[in-house]
Amino acid sequence: MKVGDLVKRADIWQEWRKTNSWIDVSKEVGIILARTNSAVLEIYWPTAGLQLEDEVHLEIVNDN
Numbered sequence: 001m002k003v004g005d006l007v008k009r010a011d012i013w014q015e016w017r018k019t020n021s022w023i024d025v026s027k028e029v030g031i032i033l034a035r036t037n038s039a040v041l042e043i044y045w046p047t048a049g050l051q052l053e054d055e056v057h058l059e060i061v062n063d064n
Contacts, residue, residue: 005032006061007043009053029061 001007008029034042036052043053 001032001035001041001055001058001060003032003034006030007032007041007053007058008061010057010059 006029008027028045028047030043030045032041033044033050036042039055040052041055041058042050043058044050
């Protein structure tokens, strides 16, 4: 993954959402703005704004 890639959150919360269906952020698409270290990325999400995310919790949407 690199700066400029579009990503979505991996579906690691599948079990949690069974009892908390009021929130589903797995479909939201964000853009990678920076890599802070080898595994952490700075992502801009449309609803949540700027957040740090672990690369293993993300799936790439586009294929640059």
